[in-house]
Amino acid sequence: MIDRAQVAHVAALAKLSLTEAELDAYARELGAIVRYVERIAEMPLEGVSPLAHGGGAVDRFREDAPKDSLPRDVALGSAPDRADLYFRVPRMIAEP
């Protein structure tokens, strides 16, 4: 079961701000969805190895050789705020 406090906790983990009304609505909806997915526990899962992907293949590796990447100006081109060659964000450490 999921209650309001759990939704608030999970929202904080996910860095999502929610309004009071949204907390209520998501507690109700997620409660129903979680009850639904819990039917997985009916399956004979004992001793079954988890399957992380159905690809069948293993990751391939490439040479770790340097090559061209996006030019700095292009990479910064979509930034909501920038200063010179950097992304700019609000201060996160208080002034001494």
Add this chain to the structure above:
Amino acid sequence: MSDRQKSAAAIAAEVRSKKRSAVETTREALDRVQEIDVRLGAFLETDRERALKEAAEVDRRLAAGETLALAGVPVALKDNLCAVGYRCTCGSRFLENYRPPYDATAVARLKAAGAVILGKTNLDEFAMGSSTENSAFGPVRNPWALDYAPGGSSGGSAVAVAAGMAPLSLGSDTGGSIRQPASFTGVVGLKPTYGRVSRFGLVAFASSLDQIGPFARSIEDAALTLRVLAGPDQADATCSGPVYDDASDPLDGGVQGLKIGLPKEYFQDGVDDDVRAAVENAAETLKGRGATLVKVGLPHTPYAIPAYYVIATAEASSNLARFDGVRYGRRAPNPSDLAELYANSRHEGFGPEVRRRILLGTFCLSSGYYDAYYEKALRARALIAADFDAAFKSCDVVLGPAAPTPAFKLGEKSSDPLQMYQSDVLTGACNLAGLPGLVLPCGFATRDGARLPIGAQFIGPRGFEARLFRVARALERATGLEGLVATTSGAKR
């Protein structure tokens, strides 16, 4: 016959033989979009000048002697695929104004083969949905009946092809997002084997499930497109599959001697009578052409959706953590600190379904719940994949419906997430197991006077797309539904 009824193969042949230029072909396609898309809402962005410039470049390359498999073929792209010059919104306010500085590998390969990008198509936000109603930019309408949903999440790409605006488009399929809309709109849709097509430049939803694939109006065109898209890519470590090869399964090889497995779970509870009858009829048709029908079991099918929603949302919660309002996309104004910048930007940027899935996924991965939900879902996934391995011991391909119903009405399921999730009940298992799935129209149902298409789905062993094409081609020949184009006043061929 106008371009909108022509196949991609026919357009490419004409452009290659200089009967018509790529520029001319592109101009007609753009005109068609302008003429009818106002009623459908399939496209989020077109750029006439850019498309005509790309087409002129194709004409120049042909003049220089290049042979191009998709010469001058207009292709629509789901708006979660990056293409230089176009926005890549993912149907989200978060990326409303984002213009990626690079092409997805799949897009680059289309361009290298001479295709011309026609525009970007509408989708459920971040590909999360089954009706295209979760787009921040409004719904897409089904061209067979405008008050019906086209399915989703690749609804715009399906409709672009179904309504004859483009002969080809690309979508992405995480739990059915190509196959279900293909079924709802009467077109061909392929979810390739996991690892077949590079996802570089596809905005990630659930990385162990996502695959890019084509929509087309014929099996031949879908096969032609896969040939262009497939193959390893240094930029996607999971894209390592074997080289695409149809030597053992030629397109027109027929079905003589092939064993087609019918899983009883795909024909029971909750599957609409018209859908069941149309797909059973397709099976009988193939039997008449020399195939053998065998009963198979996929006993864990009822658990595919629960397992899918745990795994997909867990991966989504991780993938969408990158949307932080710092490097690109939306930033909420005047945050007091960095934590507030993240939380407010994400609240403003993400719509209700995306938030719901981020919350569910974060919950399933959180301390105290990981073992009970995420880890259990991965074990369930192993059993679901093993079902298919067992089935393919007694058959060559599996046949079933793509969706339990024909298209539903806009608004019919949008207030109940669980009901909407059921729409993927016959497609999600294929993604969990990493298998290829191919949908094509096989019949019609009538609802409130509207004629709605029904799709048949073939599922094959990993790497066996060519076999799916071969069987589907035989069915397509028998039904005569190749090249089907929807008009709001009924179908035209």
